[in-house]
Amino acid sequence: MEILVCARRVPDTSENEIELNSAGNDIERDELVYSINEPDNYAVEEALQIAGKAGGQVTVVTVGGEDDEEILRREMAMGANQGVLISDDAFQGSDGKGIATILKAFVQKGKYDLILTGVQAEDGGAQVGGMLAAMLDYPFAALVNSIEVLDGKKLKIGREIAGGNREMNEIDLPCVLSIQTGINEPRYVGMRGIRAVASVPIPTHGASDLGVDPRAVGESAAKVKRVDYFVPTLGKGAEMLRGSREENVDKVLELVAAKGGLK
């Protein structure tokens, strides 16, 4: 089974303090540390487990620049057979649809049975997987938290739905799945493993290699653009309620209701 995982390098969620920069129009990027988007890592682990059982190869692809190669190497250290970088100046500033367009061109150059993405990245878009599937006309499922290979043509998958329940579906191959965290326990990738793949060549594809029309992607084609970042004003420390117990209870109830806590 040929599996493709679309991954992305993002500022790490737990090792950064996201703050606005002094100009107030972007986040402070100077001291950010980056790593692979966590759901994408779960997707790679899942791909490795599927390939381990059903046989096959795992390819990890990312759209970006030289800096993004490090996540490809990390996933190769984890066990992925190949990492591919898609890079072109024309791709800069692409919105979700632009990325999906680029990935679609890449997919069509190969022959993949299964395409996995993480459910969402740090911008919470949760879109590339679904868009890619629609462009390819492949069946799609989001928030997948279990995969069972039925045969070379079908999978049985579980989707995470409300209340901790799981929606079981049968889906035809080739398909696109967006993977939710917790689907498995990713293996550890140590510093040693990463060093071992430090010099493995990573093929790079540009717009012409993929046959992507530059006008369809990039900043100019993007329909969704972020204007700025800002932080809504927050109070300092808790507002302490000093009333009687009964008064405090009433106030708490009021606040809970106001914040949408009463369903």
Next chain:
Amino acid sequence: MARIFAYIAHKGGAPDDTAAELIAAAKKIDPSASPTAIALGWGAELDAVCATLRASHTEVWKIAHETFAYPNAELIRKALVKVLPAGAIVLVPHEHFGIDLAPGLSIKLNAAFVSDVVAIEGVEGSGLKVVRQEFGGQVSAHVRCDVLLGAVVTVRPGAFKPLESAAANGTVVDKSADVGALAAGRRYLETVIAEAGDVDITKFNVLVSIGRGIQEKDNVAIAQELADALGAAVSCSRPVVDAKWLEKSRQVGSSGKTVKPKVYLACGISGSFQHLAGIKGSPFLIAINKNAKAPIFQVADVGIVDDILEFLPELTNKVRELRSVAAK
């Protein structure tokens, strides 16, 4: 102004709360508009939903198809593509179904897509200005979406105050026939219900979280009663798990679960950074603790210095009172 549609999620013959929220969202896009509700389903349940929707929407599109007895996004997407006009703006709740449906829908409609919107500022030219959050809610962003050719917009549940356009007395338009035959590469099999004791605290919007202040296992019931009254779940900090008063799956923290509720009641929790690390998305944090100097009061929105063993039961009673009043 483009026509606005609202995808109505429903269960058991009643529309989800998000239906009213989408009306509010639609009003932010076009104050004069009343979104057209689209309800897909089957049988008596669907009829009941549409009947309810008439009260709040001027137009309700009903699409009945046997395969919609259980909402399969792959099939529903195909149906929507057949009935939606070009250039429409479609609002969808951003939850497990919307995430599944919406991105692909935007491609098939050749419309723009913007997701998990928490606020809408309005339209300027062909640009819809919205607010989104990034980095787990640590920052917000103003985003402009070009809606000239239409858009699919997913809206964060709970971000918009529900608006009922009372007594709209709308019409139900049956669009079922326009859909025709439907087939998809994905077929629904069944829903596996989570084990009763197996609560996934990460799925709850409200958490009643307890720490050592609960003092003993028998007192956990106090928190559970409040959670039941609120429709919330009981979560906890590590010491409660270590003391075996709750199971590990209830733990919030860097070595437990990461939760992103809307409201977090920290009861008898001191607020160690390991615990706080598990709370993302800046929920409204109410802290109740006997110790006025507990670090939790630095990060909470509202704080009360009191004994949770006394405070929580009173809060529970008040919630129950409120519910019984509302039900009448």
Next chain:
Amino acid sequence: MLEGIHSDARLASWLVQGHALFLFLHLLGVICFAYIVSQRLVPLLRAERDPRFDRPLARLGKVFKFWLGQWKHPRYKTAGTVHLLIFAGFILLAMRAFTVLIVGVSPNFVMPGLSGEAGHVYEVATDYAATVVFLCMVFAIVRRTVFKPARYEVPAKFGKAHKADAIFLLSLIAILMVADSLFEAAKAAAQTPPGHVAFAAVLSLPWLLKVSLVSVSLPTLGGLCFAGYLVHEIVFYFLLCYRPFGIQFHVETSLFNVYFSKLDRGTLKPVKWGVSDEHLDRVKSFGVKTFEDFTWKHMLDFYSCADCGRCSDNCPANAVGRPLSPRFITIKARDYAFQHNPMFGRWKNGTPLIGSIYSDDEIWSCTTCGACEEECPLLVEYIDKIVDLRRGMVDEGLVPQSMQKPLKALNSRGNPYGKMEKKKADWANATDFQQICQVKTLDKKNGADTLYFVDSITSFDDRMQSIGRATAKILDHVGENFGILGAAEKDSGHDVRRFGEETLFMALRDHNTDAIKASGVTRIVTADPHAYNALKHDYKDVPPVEHISQVIAREVKSGKIEFRPVDDGAAVYTYHDPCYLGRHNQVYDDPRDVLDAIPGLKRVEMTRSRDRSFCCGGGGLMLFYEPKEEQRIGVKRVQMAAEAGANVIVTACPFCMVNIEDAIKVAGFEGKMTAIDLTELVDQQIARESTAVTKEAAEVPQEYVTGR
């Protein structure tokens, strides 16, 4: 010398009929033994190298102390005493046994040096020795069957009990003593004219037997003598050949195991001996994954285990029901070795140990406290093996999710919390603190003699920052010219290494080493025993390092630090020895001297203190691990403090502080017991000339001081 025997033809005549048989048994026994031992040596010869042939004098010293001197045995009084007697008996009896064996084929044989009076004295001594050994066997059997000490029990998950085998062996040794005594007794009975005091060893076993045999006829005596001899020889050789199949092998291997034991406390075995750090990337596989990856010394350890259970009895992880029991780490490996290296047949190798004889949780459960190694009378080593097994798991990606997060953070941010480097010195730079105590960050413009190495938890944890501040104030008070590395300091990597991530550790170590060298300091002080141990043993080419307790103790003696009396008359203090300050580095007295120098401070000692201190639960990455246990280790420790009559626990390690403060609450001692770090207490009690020192000036944050 056997009385009168060398000239007694009677003995020769009794034994001559057995000549051929005895000779045959000698040959059979020796050949079998040689073959068995050679088979046992095979895996060792193929094992990983382990340089243990240096410093022979130091090694001999250990042999004298621990093997001959049985130094560790008295730690368990009953078993220790009995073993001492047995061991002394065996040593004494060794030459006698040898002589007896030869006498069967060469009746005139006398051991050189043991003729005449010396031989007579030896004779008496060994008569008593045999008696004592016999009695010890009886005692041991009774103890095993009737009193059943808990530490000998084998929990079901670890296999079957070895009681039957133990009793079998004990019985055989008893029989050996009896047979030998019978041989002697029969011989003596035959030679003794009535009334002649032929036996000096009154009330010894041979004496008792002789007394009962005086009226027996000569032919019968001859028969008994022959029987005693034959049984002795058979049992002797049987035991000799049987011992290598079980725990009794320690009789042969103990001398070597002690000789080759580790000389450098606190150090860790490198990934591969003989491969320097720069060449490690050539090594295909890190750590121990299969049995063959162990070094020969580790395999010798497995052979040498006497299954006494003292290690597990002192293991904190075992005490709280974690899957780890050190005794069975060894016994299971030994059984594996025996199974896969049969006496006849091919050597079967290559099975991964994790998932077969060990579970991953079993290996992750270890806090590396060293109590097992400290207790083992045979000096079996554990920590190196655990670390090697962890290295193997890390290499295979088998790391629990709970530890992957801090490891990832250590990689990207240099601390397990993922906090930004620029915030490393925030604890010192808070404006209100800067007014009390200026802490300079070392850089090109600011130098100092001494580096205060703060390490991650003290820098970033809100509670532990007070230890940092207290330490800084103390250094300031004694006029130390010191500074911190600030953002340039990464985690010491001490526990990264002990959790098997050697490559990440080396990166942290190299970074810190460069920063330390660049700072130009000539000595290092730290309040974190894990950092202390790392800088002392894991790092090379860094200036000498001291723990703050050593500095304080010295300055108390010099007079630079004077204390004011304690305020709280009801407080009873006890000092908890942190593993990496106490047991691993043997700093026991300095903290105690400091406490005893505080006027009015009442101090009690817990039963388990000093080198028998009970681990708090572990530090570093252990704080992130989620063990399967019945209770928290720290809770047991806090209960020990309560039993000792203390209501304040003083410790000298931030990780101990985390565990103990947590445990106080979990154990329900909130309000009845508190914990305080040595630095915080010292800072609180230092007599300062300026303003009156109130409790508020002390850096113990009130919300953490439970009950006060």
